[in-house]
Amino acid sequence: MGTSRTPRTPRTLRTRRTGTALAVLLLTALAATSCGRSGESPEHDLADARNPRTPADVLLDSRTAAAPASVRAYRSTEARALAYDAWRQSRAHARRTAAARTWGLARAPLLAPLPPAAKPRLTTPRGFETTGGGAGLPPVITRVPTDEKVIFLTIDDGKDKDPELIRMMRELGVPYSAFLSDFLASEDYPYFHEMQDAGVALNNHTLTHPNLRLMPYEAQRREICGQQERLRREFGTAPRLFRPPFGNYNGDSLRAAASCGVEVVPLWEQEVFPDRWAYRRASRSFQPGDIVLTHFRGRADWKGTMPDVVRQVLRKADAEGFAVARLEDYV
Numbered sequence: 001m002g003t004s005r006t007p008r009t010p011r012t013l014r015t016r017r018t019g020t021a022l023a024v025l026l027l028t029a030l031a032a033t034s035c036g037r038s039g040e041s042p043e044h045d046l047a048d049a050r051n052p053r054t055p056a057d058v059l060l061d062s063r064t065a066a067a068p069a070s071v072r073a074y075r076s077t078e079a080r081a082l083a084y085d086a087w088r089q090s091r092a093h094a095r096r097t098a099a100a101r102t103w104g105l106a107r108a109p110l111l112a113p114l115p116p117a118a119k120p121r122l123t124t125p126r127g128f129e130t131t132g133g134g135a136g137l138p139p140v141i142t143r144v145p146t147d148e149k150v151i152f153l154t155i156d157d158g159k160d161k162d163p164e165l166i167r168m169m170r171e172l173g174v175p176y177s178a179f180l181s182d183f184l185a186s187e188d189y190p191y192f193h194e195m196q197d198a199g200v201a202l203n204n205h206t207l208t209h210p211n212l213r214l215m216p217y218e219a220q221r222r223e224i225c226g227q228q229e230r231l232r233r234e235f236g237t238a239p240r241l242f243r244p245p246f247g248n249y250n251g252d253s254l255r256a257a258a259s260c261g262v263e264v265v266p267l268w269e270q271e272v273f274p275d276r277w278a279y280r281r282a283s284r285s286f287q288p289g290d291i292v293l294t295h296f297r298g299r300a301d302w303k304g305t306m307p308d309v310v311r312q313v314l315r316k317a318d319a320e321g322f323a324v325a326r327l328e329d330y331v
């Protein structure tokens with residue numbers, strides 16, 4: 001049931017909140033600061049006198065126009081580029097720290113490491129197989145095999161459409177994945193367009209959220225493939241990920257999903273509510289690669305808002321030293 005994976009180039013370069021990254025940042029920032037105080041070193045002046053300004057210098061000047069004088073004062077292109085990167089990183093960190101406080105967190109969430117160059121091979125764990133399963137069916141997973149201290153946040157259904165959720169996640173730079181059921185999400189697809197614009201993948205959770213196990217193959221296919229088509233028309237691409245409602249599925253569900261392009265069926269390891277957690281394992285700690293589930297719900301449905309629920313996830317992740325990563329980067 002494994003799926004072979006091809007290497008991909010990471011789309012974005014992210015930096016971990018690690019000792020190494022901080023050391024580089026501090027060193028370059030210190031270099032920029034001392035430069036601002038004392039001006040150019042004699043070495044820089046000599047090098048500049050010998051080397052006239054190049055197009056790269058001019059381009060860098062335009063990029064660094066918003067940077068403080070201490071950064072722009074470097075005459076060497078390389079030094080100025082390094083100081084500029086350090087300044088941008090420290091500014092981004094300061095923004096995320098400020099955002100964290102705004103959203104009721106003690107500090108900025110850990111940043112996820114670079115996505116893996118090759119996606120891990122996925123297999124359906126014991127207890128999740130279906131009878132009559134066969135080659136070519138999408139693997140059913142509750143966690144992703146990885147050694148990185150990352151978890152994945154997934155949000156289901158699409159009932160509550162709180163703009164604060166999109167704003168919070170954007171300001172904190174936290175990735176998440178949505179699994180949409182058409183009968184709820186279609187009440188306001190523009191809300192999910194905004195989510196898509198923020199880089200969130202919109203995945204399949206059927207048209208009407210039925211218990212698939214009670215349905216014959218053709219009816220299951222209408223539910224799953226109908227939502228593939230609905231999401232493709234609405235958002236431009238059909239998802240690769242499908243989650244069966246209530247986590248209920250059988251061999252027909254997987255065969256139907258495979259027939260319309262589904263590659264992976266992510267369930268979940270832990271589920272979070274405003275006032276409690278539910279666990280599949282005896283251990284309550286996160287393990288690398290755990291998939292965490294919650295739902296698009298608000299005070300009309302339970303005792304909290306979407307930001308309240310996300311805050312719980314981020315506090316637990318921070319306490320246990322985990323970053324939230326993007327599921328679609330790994331599966």
Ligand SMILES: [Zn+2]
Pocket residue numbers: 156157205209245246
């Ligand atoms: Zn659901």
